[in-house]
Amino acid sequence: MENVMIIAAKMFLSLVLGAVFLGSVSFFGRSILRPRRLRSRIVKQGIRGPVPSILYGNIPDIKMITQSQKPLVKNSPEKIVHDWFPAVFPHLEQWRNEFGLTFLYSTGTIQLLCITDAEMLKEMSLCTSLNLGKPSFLSTERGPLLGRGILSSNGPYWVHQRKIIAPEFYLERVKGMVNMMTESTSVMLKTWEKKTANSDGKVEITVDRDFRSLSADIISRACFGRSYVEGEKIFSKLQSLQRIMSRGDIGVPGMRHLPTKHNRELWRLEREIDSMILDAVKSCSSDDNSTKDLLQLLMSAAEDDGDDSNIPADMTPNKFIVDNCKNIYFAGHETTAISASWCLMLLAAHPEWQARAREEVLEIYGKNMATADMLRNMKVLSMVIQETLRLYPPVAYVVREALQDIHLKGLNIPRGANIQVPIPVIHQNPELWGSDAHQFKPERFANGVSGACKIPQAYMPFGFGSRTCTGQHFAMAELKVILSLILSKFSWSLSPAYHHLPVFRLVIQPQHGVCILLEKLM
Numbered sequence: 363m364e365n366v367m368i369i370a371a372k373m374f375l376s377l378v379l380g381a382v383f384l385g386s387v388s389f390f391g392r393s394i395l396r397p398r399r400l401r402s403r404i405v406k407q408g409i410r411g412p413v414p415s416i417l418y419g420n421i422p423d424i425k426m427i428t429q430s431q432k433p434l435v436k437n438s439p440e441k442i443v444h445d446w447f448p449a450v451f452p453h454l455e456q457w458r459n460e461f462g463l464t465f466l467y468s469t470g471t472i473q474l475l476c477i478t479d480a481e482m483l484k485e486m487s488l489c490t491s492l493n494l495g496k497p498s499f500l501s502t503e504r505g506p507l508l509g510r511g512i513l514s515s516n517g518p519y520w521v522h523q524r525k526i527i528a529p530e531f532y533l534e535r536v537k538g539m540v541n542m543m544t545e546s547t548s549v550m551l552k553t554w555e556k557k558t559a560n561s562d563g564k565v566e567i568t569v570d571r572d573f574r575s576l577s578a579d580i581i582s583r584a585c586f587g588r589s590y591v592e593g594e595k596i597f598s599k600l601q602s603l604q605r606i607m608s609r610g611d612i613g614v615p616g617m618r619h620l621p622t623k624h625n626r627e628l629w630r631l632e633r634e635i636d637s638m639i640l641d642a643v644k645s646c647s648s649d650d651n652s653t654k655d656l657l658q659l660l661m662s663a664a665e666d667d668g669d670d671s672n673i674p675a676d677m678t679p680n681k682f683i684v685d686n687c688k689n690i691y692f693a694g695h696e697t698t699a700i701s702a703s704w705c706l707m708l709l710a711a712h713p714e715w716q717a718r719a720r721e722e723v724l725e726i727y728g729k730n731m732a733t734a735d736m737l738r739n740m741k742v743l744s745m746v747i748q749e750t751l752r753l754y755p756p757v758a759y760v761v762r763e764a765l766q767d768i769h770l771k772g773l774n775i776p777r778g779a780n781i782q783v784p785i786p787v788i789h790q791n792p793e794l795w796g797s798d799a800h801q802f803k804p805e806r807f808a809n810g811v812s813g814a815c816k817i818p819q820a821y822m823p824f825g826f827g828s829r830t831c832t833g834q835h836f837a838m839a840e841l842k843v844i845l846s847l848i849l850s851k852f853s854w855s856l857s858p859a860y861h862h863l864p865v866f867r868l869v870i871q872p873q874h875g876v877c878i879l880l881e882k883l884m
Contacts, residue, residue: 396778397471403776404466404475411466412457419468420453421611427453442711444753445800446864447786451758454784464773470613472499474761474782475775480794480817482771483783486762487819487826489770492517496829497763497780503612506632507603507868509685510677512832513693516765522672523686526663528832530585530656536835537734539584543843544732546579551851558852558882566857568875569706573699573844574601580840581694585656586687587646593691596638600691603631608867639687640680660686697756698837700869702844703876704754705747708802709845710856710878715804719743720849727846737842743849745804747841748811751823752795753802755785756869760825786870788820854878 394416401414414420431452448455454476457465463479477483486494495516500508508514512523529535550572557565578597582588606627611617618625646657664679673682709716722742727733760783764775775781792799794816795806806814811821824831831837857877865873 397468397473400473400776400779401466401468403774404473404779407773409464409466409475409773410461412461414468417470417615418611419470419472419613421469421614423467424453424469427456442707442862443800444802445790447784447790450864450866450870451784451786454787458787468613470611470617471615472497472613472780473778474780476782476784478784478787478791479771480788480791480820482773483788484817484819485771486781486783487822489768490828491768492521492828493764493766493768494762494781494827495520495765497761499612499780500761503618504607505618506628507600507607507692508689509681510674511685511687511689513689518672519674522663524832526659527656527686527690530659531833531836533835536839539836540732540734540737540839540843542583543580543840544847546576546583547844547847549579550576551847554852554880555882558880564879564881566859566877567880568877570699570703570872570875573702574695576844577695577699577702577840578691581690581698584836585690585694586642587655587657588642593638593642596635596642596691597695599631599635599638600688601696603628603635604692604696604868606631635688636684639684642687643680643683656690657683657687693831694833694836697869698840700756700871701747701751701754701837702841703872705750705841705845706848706854706878707856707860707862707872707876708750708753709746710854712802713855715742715746715802716849716853719746719845720853723846723849728850732843732846734839737839737846740842740846741808742804743842743845744838745807747838747845748807748814748821749802749804752789752821754864754870755789755823756871757785757823757825758866758870759784760822762829783822785822788822791820794820851883852880853883854880 397414397419405411412420412423415422431449453467457467457476458478464475464477464482466473466475468474477486496514500514501510504514510519512520512527515523553572554567557567574597575594578593582593586593606624610624610628643657643661646661660683661679664673664682709719719742722740726739727736762781764777764779764781767777768775770781788794790799795814798806812818815821819826824834824837855878857879860877861874863873864870
């Protein structure tokens with residue numbers, strides 16, 4: 363008996379050692395050999411970049427460069443500098459100057475080919491192959507926020523999701539949502555009117571929180587048949603999740619699995635958000651409503667287990683619904699709210715454009731309810747929004763992963779490499795936009811994007827190619843409704859308390875908010 367136990371113990375130890383060995387070999391291959399091979403294949407083609415460390419890549423360099431960056435000088439309202447990219451992303455600015463328009467760096471084991479070459483960008487934007495997809499780290503490193511929803515999935519599964527979601531944001535459907543957008547905005551403006559009525563003329567307000575609540579209400583009513591009040595906790599926790607996630611490093615092997623304080627907070631928020639969304643789903647399923655909103659369409663798709671559903675076998679119906687709800691909540695309210703804040707800031711800093719936009723709004727619909735046709739005729743307002751999105755695109759990067767080896771402008775990009783396009787660099791490139799690229803000049807869009815930029819594909823606030831944001835018509839209509847109603851009722855200027863400081867928290871937002879002095883029109 364004793365010999366049998368000894369033999370069993372030895373066999374168990376051998377199995378454990380074998381598993382450890384195989385795990386170590388796998389870890390070494392995925393975390394060290396594979397990234398080095400990817401990097402080597404790119405470097406051999408003449409692409410340079412900072413030398414990465416093992417496991418952490420260039421994360422230590424990024425932190426060192428960022429810490430040594432001088433803080434932005436506080437700008438006065440009379441002179442706001444829009445060339446903010448070097449201060450927010452000093453590592454990319456330094457490497458671009460040192461290594462050229464296209465360079466290679468890494469965050470952990472993630473290899474990033476950073477492209478600021480406009481011709482390569484044009485070729486990339488015209489590529490419609492599914493082999494150029496969203497990076498895998500979006501569904502892993504950013505999993506608590508995005509999961510495998512429409513923003514982060516690829517291949518047939520992404521096509522399946524787009525088939526369900528995109529029609530809800532087609533232009534004809536958006537036209538039917540204008541009245542709802544107007545109603546939600548009017549509720550917010552009534553609170554602003556009360557504030558101005560209780561003050562002697564001008565009142566100081568910070569608009570960011572109000573815009574987030576408004577945008578959340580609009581996307582909730584448009585897609586989920588609920589008001590913001592019913593989903594307020596979900597949005598609040600999503601903002602907390604976004605804020606915490608923006609502080610973490612991505613790409614370090616195994617780091618996202620460790621029970622650190624940072625990860626525990628992420629996991630807690632993820633559980634709470636998922637639970638609240640599922641509660642909303644249960645509430646929706648009990649409603650007797652013949653008109654299907656987007657949430658109900660997602661529920662129907664999740665229940666369809668046919669052979670052509672294209673939902674991966676490891677995706678439960680609840681996971682499918684939750685991931686896409688979080689994607690729509692995040693993309694549909696956060697980016698629009700921030701863009702509205704930047705619009706108000708720029709119109710406050712440029713009162714002549716505020717006056718021009720107001721004159722147009724009052725001329726088109728005056729005191730009447732806005733319609734889709736009226737919005738389409740607001741040319742000045744369209745130019746203001748387009749220029750705002752050029753100077754302050756809510757999303758800092760477009761990132762694509764080569765799901766198979768691909769060829770772009772003479773460069774062979776191996777499978778697994780990520781191509782990163784920093785949007786602000788492209789949007790403020792003087793060679794593309796002219797010597798006034800860093801200035802607020804909405805008139806550049808008088809003849810559309812093609813008249814504003816030498817390469818129209820270089821304007822990409824909603825991304826580019828086949829993965830262009832499905833909600834861009836919705837976002838533009840929402841911004842026009844919000845801004846036109848504010849212009850028709852108020853005038854405003856920047857508060858002396860306003861501190862112009864763009865920061866990156868997964869999106870580009872004003873760190874201290876947009877503080878304005880608001881005055882009711884007579």
